[in-house]
Amino acid sequence: MSESNRMTRIRIGAGAGFAGDRIEPAVELIEKGELDYLCFECLAERTIALAQLARQRDPASGYDPRLEKRMRAVLAPAMARGVRIVSNMGAANPLAAMQAALGVARDLGLKGIRMAAVLGDDVLSAISGQDHPLIDRDGSLADITPISANAYLGAxxxxxxxxxxxxxxxxxxxxxxxLFLGPMIHAFGWAQDDWTRLARGTAVGHLLECAGQLTGGYFADPGVKNVPDLARLGFPLAEVSEDGDAVLTKVAGSGGRLSLASAREQAMYEILDPARYLQADVVADFTGLSLTELGPDRIAVAGAQGHSRPERLKVSVGYRDGFIGEGQITYAGPGAVARGQLALEIVKERIAMLGLPVDDIRYDLIGMNSANVxxxxxxxxxxxxxVAARALDAATAAEIGAEVEALYLNGPSGGGGVTTSLREVVAVASVLIGRDAVSPSILHEVS
Amino acid sequence: MRLRDIAHARTGDKGDTSQICVFARHADDFPRLERELTAQRVADHLTMLKPRRIERHVLPNLGAVNFVLHGALSGGVTRSLALDAHGKTLGAQLLDMEMGDA
Incomplete structure (x- = not known):
């Protein structure tokens, strides 16, 4: 975009905060938000490793399984209103994601939509044979067998x-x-070393990325923190100015509430050291961040500072980590706690008797000590x-549920509602790699 | 008086690290949070959690005290055996802390 037609203010909406998020709020934002951009954050840390496994089974898969459903709902209204869409729904296969979205567009009779896939985050082959220390716990790459390795690209x-x-x-x-900073850089022409603006834009993106968590989701505590109409929770949008300051809001008539308290909570959500929020493009400092209530559902955000970007990029590495087997059973009425405790003791003794080779095992009484610490x-x-346990093989892990189920006829009185589960563990670890090992590229195609 | 009477909280996670940020409901209560809500008190209240280390950050602009609990999540959401593998419930539990009279 040339200097002359750069915008001075853009409106960016949050269309999803996780893969399982509701779809209607994005449509509402498109129809009423007067948006320029709508961004969908749909990729949790482990999801990409699971998506990589899916891609190994089927080369045309590996992207977000709800992509077609979301695109079917938003593409036509977004294109009609000139709203551009950015999403990490590409997961382990952005190219296939784009093809799938093009398919939806053609199905809907939407011709001439320009789509793009951003590639280059997949560094599995680049790191094969290399050893790097894990940054979030002891050990190194050599200790695990990666099934996926994805670098966190920037905007x-x-x-x-x-x-x-x-x-x-x-x-x-x-x-x-x-996802949100990209449109700001595009619209305002921010430089790669404009640390202050990149940090401000990052703060806005951070506030928006969990969608409804800014506007009253993950917030209500009846009688203490009330939030109206959560069944129709409205997702947020930001009016961002070319200096990176922004006003956060949501559309009139949507549920939820964007308050100073909800904005403060989201500003600090999953921020470890607020002076050093590490991103691919900048190290943001949120210690000077200020949030100001301008009116109902309108919060101004300013004051983030920036420092030069990290030398290295974070890489999320997925690996197989055995199986988790689990079983649950309910006890009610007088003595419920003692009967539940007896049930756990029986299973514990059975597992010892059978010599089940579990790596780790955990016994809980839900209602007493499963979450309560x-x-x-x-x-x-x-x-x-x-009872939940992790084991190297599925057969061992499956025995956990079987032992809990056997309590029906062999355990304390009045046990009901057994459920069992068995799942493969795909765990995630992180390493840092040099920027030179990562070279993003872009592919375009028109519907 | 309990912490919940003067504060609200949000909990997040990064790998094996839990993060709980506690916010004063009213600006008047922030100095008290800053003074009394120490890392040791958090560790004592969440007595069965046993993190490896607790980091504490004070944010006067947001009326907040941020706690970073390293090694608190049994290896993190991808491999933990805990029912609440993210530790999402921890902040609410922290708000149950007895604060004494103002």
Whole structure:
């Protein structure tokens, strides 16, 4: 975009905050939000590893399984209103994601939509044979067998795809705020070393990336923190100015509430050291961040500072880590806690008797100590005994559920509602690699 | 008085690290949070969690005290055996802390 027709203010909406998010709020934002851009964050840390496994089974898969459903709902209204879409729904296969979205567009009779896929986050072959220390715990790459390795790309490839005319963009792994920062860089022409603006844009992206968590989701505590109409929770949008300051809001008539309190909570959500929020494009400092209530559902955000970007990029590495087997059974009425406790003791003795080779095992009484880590205790009307264990092989892990199920006829009185589960564990670890090992590229195609 | 009477909280996770940010409901209560809500008190209250290390950050602009609990999530959401593998419920549990009278 040339200097002359650069915009001074853009409106960016959050269309999803996770893969399972509701679809209608995005449509509502398109129809009423007067948006320029709508960004969908749909890629949790482990999801890309699972998607990589799917791609190995079927080369045309490996992208978000709800992509077609979301695109079917948003493509026509978005294109009719000139709203450009950015999403990490590409997961382990952005190219296939773009093809799938093109298919939806053609089905809907939408011709001439320019789509793009941002590639280059997949560094599995680049790191094969290399050893790097794991950054989130002890050990190194040599200790695990990676099934996926994806570098966290920044916002500049997204901005470039927009510069080149793309109206719908699919990425794989990118820093979540980068989905929102990309349109800002494109619209305002921010430089790669404009650390202050990149940090401000990152703050806005960070506030938006979890969608409804800014506007009253993950917030309500009845009687203490009330939120109206959560069944129709409206997703947020930001009016961003060319200096990176922004006003956060949501459309009139949508559910939820964007308050100073909800915005503060989201500003600090999953921020470890607020002076050093590490992104591919910048190290953002949120210690000076200020949030100001301008009116109902309108919050101004300013004050983030930036420092030069990290030397290396974070890479999320997925690997197989055995199987988790689980079983649960409920006890109610007088003595429920004691019967639940007895149930757990029986299973514990059975596992020892059978010599089951489990790596790790956990016994809970749901209602007492499954989530509770405080000294608080009570005498609940019902408890649910739960046993979960991790083992190298599926057969061993499956025995956990079987032993809990056997409690029906062999355990304490009045046990009901057994459920069992068995799942393969795909775990994630992180390493850092040099930027030179990563070279993003963009592919365009028109519907 | 409990922490919940003067504060609200949000909990997140990064790998094996839990992050709980506690916010004063009213600006007047922030100095008290800053003074009394120490890493040791958090560790004592979440007595069965046993993180490896707790980092504490004070954010006067947001009326907040941020706690980073390293090694608190049994290996993290992808491999933990816990029912609440993300540790999403921890912030609410922290709000149950007894604060004494103002």
């Amino acid at each position: 500049f490839p997204i901005a470039r795809a927009l510069d080149e005319g793309a109206q719908v963009i699919f990425t794989g792994r990118v820093c979540d705020p980068a 405080t000294a608080r205790a009570g005498d609940p009307a019902e408890v649910r005994a739960r």
